[in-house]
Amino acid sequence: MKWIKKLSLPLFSACSVPLVVISCKQKDQLDEPKDDKKYSFYKQALNNLVEEKDNVSVKLSEAKQELWKLKKEKPEDTAAIVTQQKIVDELFDKKLAFIKNLNIYADPLKSSGDLLKEWDPTYFVQNIIYQPKENFQDRIKKIRLNDDSQFYKELKANNLYDEFHKKYKIIIVVIDNQDKLSVTFQLTLMPLNSSYSYKGKKNDYYFFYNNWYARYQGFKGEEEIVTKQHNTNKTFTILGIVIPVVAIGGLIIYIVVMILVKKSRAKRGLK
Structure with missing residues (x-):
């Protein structure tokens, strides 16, 4: 994307890593996306994500019913019961991991919030902008965003964790083509110490996330960049x-x- 600039600042000269740019745009430029194709593509990706989650839920429900049926009708068939129990456990773990490990949270003020009711609404998905490549498949890649994530490791390695963690929440949405990340996109950072108004905020910060590695250039508080x-x-x-x-x-x-x-x-x- 045209906003991405790989830089090498003195602060990071020791590790010599590529950096990405934090930028600022007017909120009203993003509330109504001009490119309907990108917006619909994003919505379709969310719908596919929910469909995948729902498929796991359906399979889990069917597996539980089958297990209950085996226990009731064939209690002596312990081998079949054990096998079915393993299937239930695997599907349960998959669903649990799917919900917890994917750090994608819907803004309850938007329609997508209805699609993702099971997810913790701590973080908000909004105004995701990206450029899909050829043969691009709608899929959300699993990624954890916690103190053990690559992103926070990078921040800690460069002594930026405390400063960043105190000021901002971040949402990460990774849409890929099954095996490797193939898209660069932009997402919103919200100051933690301010009351957030969905329609009223004049300026938003954006964090650019590329190729599984988040690099932080350095923000300047509320100053517009x-x-x-x-x-x-x-x-x-x-x-x-x-x-x-x-x-x-x-x-x-x-x-x-x-x-x-x-x-x-x-x-x-x-x-």
Whole structure:
């Protein structure tokens, strides 16, 4: 994506790792995504995720019924009961891992919240922007976001954990093509020490997560960090003001000079 810039700051020179950029955009630019394809793709990915979870739940329910049936009708068939119990346990563990290990949480204020009722709504999924590649399959990759995660290990290794952890919550959504991460996307960071208003917040911070490795450039508290695109827009705005002012100023100077020249010639003519 155009926002991603791999950098190497002095702070990280010891380990010489690629970094990603934290940027800032106006909230209203993201509330109504202009690219309907990206938004629908994201929604489809969420729907597929929920469908996968539901499939596991259905299989688990069927396995439990089969186990109950075996215990009731064939209590002497211990081998079959043990085998079925293992199937139930495996499906239960899979469902539990699916719910707990995937750190994707739906914002209850959005429709996706209804799809993910079983998940802890501590973190909020919102305004995920990404660029799907060819043969891209909708799938959410399992990833843990806790003190043992790669992300926090990176923060701790660079003495940034405490500062980051106190100020921000983060949501990670990884959509991949089965075997490897194939998409770079953007997601929201919310200050922990402020009351969050879904519609009212003017500026949001975005954390760019790429190729399973989260690198932190360094945020500046509530200070706005603009993207390259914003800088370009500002440049055009400045030029749009400066050029007319310079042109008008030049015209005024030209008129004044011409008046002075005419007066000078007139005086010389009188003499």
